[in-house]
Amino acid sequence: MKSFNPICSHPTLQLLEKCKTLYALKQVHAQMITTGLNIHTYPLSRILLSASPLSLTYALTIFNQITNPTVFLFNILISSIITHHKNHTHIAFGLYNRIFTHKNLKPNCFTYPSLFKACGFHPWVLHGLALHTQVLKFLESSCDHYVQASLLNFYANLGKFDVARYLFNQISNPDLATWNSILTAYARNASNSTSCVSRITNGDSSLSLEVLYLFTEMQNSLVRPNEVTLVALLSACSDLGVLSQGIWAHAYVVKNNLKLNCHVGTSLIDMYSKCGCLNLAYQTFDHLRQRDTLCYNAMIGGFAIHGYGQRALDLYKKMRLEGLLPDNVTIVVSMFACSHVGLVEEGCKIFDSIREVYGNEPTLEHYGCLVDLLARAGRLQEAEEKIKKMPMKPNAILWRSLLGAARVHGNLAIGEVALKHLIELEPETSGNYVLLSNMYAKINRWDDVKKVRKLMKDHDIYKMPGSSLVEINGTMHEFLIGDKTHPCTKEIYLKVEEINNRLLEYGHKPRTKEVLFDIEEEEKEDSLSYHSERLAIAFALIASDASVPIRIIKNLRVCSDCHDSGKLVSVIYQREIIVRDRNRFHHFKDGTCSCLDYW
Structure with a gap:
């Protein structure tokens, strides 16, 4: 017969779920004090969870009035701070330090996952290494799956995939959450952000292949994938252009009645677009019941890389009419769409809207789109002037856009200027030298071609083979x-x-x-x-x-x-x-x- 604890179902606690303001929360808190609920651990955990998102100061006030807080209450507040108050991560680590130095308390398997999550962001990265040693000290060797998953996520975010994979291999019978952690870690680091549509095949294909291999192992282990799993799988299919596997993932969603939410929908749109099936991408987009900014970004980006600039712009306008606010990626993919079909004035208007309509300052990536837009259209001098007048230092991407356009339009003078800057920024990137060599070869200046090739040879730089x-x-x-x-x-x-x-x-x-x-x-x-x-x-x-x-x-x-x-x-x-x-x-x-x- 199951025991029944009347405190857990107390009517006052049910009121906490309805508290949307700090004023309402304080009223419920007063009732908890009056009824004596505030001396029990479970009610305290509930009010900490409710108070933290509304007011961290008030949550800390409640916590500091607890005479002997348990590790459970420490864990609740640490997790809530890291979830809702990323700018106050130092407070979460301060609470952890109180556990760490307490003579009667010690951290447990629920203490660490949220802390490792916080260590994925600057300036807390190095703290993760210290936390790992403390996991080994305080927890059993076969610690909780969630701790292991958070550890491998931490190392994957650092780019230490050998460590992440080692940790994964130590887990016997990994559960769905653990499989998702390793798959997501590989997929996230294999593909660059959606904003990098100007280089649609520059992901790390070895990591994407590893996602496919791991997914096969997961299927053999009889662990059933969920939406998170499929997002990682679809990301790898996008990078590699593996259409058959992507179609299988879509069929799995339909057959198993999985939720076609914005995350899965966005991944399917991106996969179909990058596998060359633009019609299927748009069908998926059109059938989504809810579409957020990420869904629109994926579809606008799909139109952009296939050269449908006007359709991309139409979608950009529709998105705004639906009340969705464009983000940085929206601006980038929309300008990219204009750049690849010569819609120069339209692209310039979008660039100007960053400041004039949305009240933001253009980023380096936005300037890169503007330079590419002008340079592709043959307005090389104008593009070069934009680079010179930028409020920040231009990166290699901008100079490479200018060099590539100079090659197309046969402007050797600007091409040589661009290469000079590229050699300073990326002395070992072969593509920069090859572009200038192409320019010299085009006008039969073979002596200059030989000079460029000698320069490459002297610096042990070799042309990337076409694949x-x-x-x-x-x-x-x-x-x-x-x-x-x-x-x-x-x-x-x-x-x-x-x-x-x-x-x-x-x-x-x-x-x-x-x-x-x-x-x-x-x-x-x-x-x-x-x-x-x-x-x-x-x-x-x-x-x-x-x-x-x-x-x-x-x-x-x-x-x-x-x-x-x-x-x-x-x-x-x-x-x-x-x-x-x-x-x-x-x-x-x-x-x-x-x-x-x-x-």
Whole structure:
């Protein structure tokens, strides 16, 4: 027979849930004192939980009047402070110190999770290492799963994935919360924030792959995933462009009646967008019952990377009409959308609205969008002036935008200025040197190309190899430039030769100026033929069904020759080819590209 404690169901405690103001709370507190409830631990914990969000000062006053507070009450207040008052984390650590130095108290497994959460933020990071030693001192070796999960989250946030993984591996039969902790840690650190749409493939793919491997292990352990699990899985699918696994996750949500909340919805929109299925992304967005700013950001970003600038702007306006306030990411993805289709005036208006409409100061990232917007449109001098007049020091991203646009528009003088700044900021980044080499090669200044390459060699800097991934029947196949490691290499190279012959029949002339070496024209043509995306397309033509689009993910920007040949191949073989390069998507269909050659 279960025991019944009348204190837990006392009518006065039920009133606490209705207290929305400090005045109302004080009235209930007075009743607790009158009835003697305030001498019992459970009622005290309830009023601390209610008081802390309304007034930390009042909560501390109540706590300091308790004669002998238990560890349970300390834990309640510590957790509430870290949840509701991040700027007062020092008070939470002060309370922990009182437990730590008390002669009759010691921390328990409920003390540490919220403290480790606080250690994820500056300036408390280093305190987490000390806390770990105290966990080892005060808790049993096989401590609570929540403590272990908070520990591995802490180390993952520090970037110490070897430690996080070691801690995870020490847990026997990890529960759902623990699986979610390790999956979320890997997924969060693999992908950069949504605002980085200008580089849609710069996440750490090794961490994203680890998410997929871990998820497979989780399924084998028979632990059922929930919404948190699927958000982490979908994030990894977005980074890697693994459409089949992403579709499986969506089907799992539907089949198991999981809640399609804003978090899951946003992840699905992002996944479909970054896997090249913009229509499915918008269908998901359109069917969400509730949409917050993050949902809109994901969908606007999806339109942006696929080159639908006007649709992105229409959604930006709709979001504002629905009463949702744009955040920094909204501004970035909206300006990005304008930048990639040449909507310069519209993009400038959005930039001006940061100060004029929302009363905020533009961030460095906003200035980066403005410079990219102007530079892509050929307004290079104006873009350079914006950089010079910025109220903060420009970073490498701004100078690289200027250098890339200088290459496209053939402005060598500005390109050289941009590279000078880039070498100071990022002396070991190969892409900066390669962009300038491309400019010199384009105008046959081979001596200058050799100087740049010598500079790279002297500093042990090597060009990042082009890599392309193509998914065939749920399996990802990777190709590098000139790759001959694939089991079907012989068939692939025969297909490349066939493609080249067909391209010549259609009048294609290879853009040999894309090749950075002063070699014979015939050798240059051969070099272009074996770019990684050419090999991926050849394999897809052999191995995939003719009715499905070819989806390719490339780690670098597509070169002009591969872009031209991609349009022709879509006509010759009647196949839609979708290429996601590091900047945006290119949909090749019926001889045209969705970018309309503005890229």
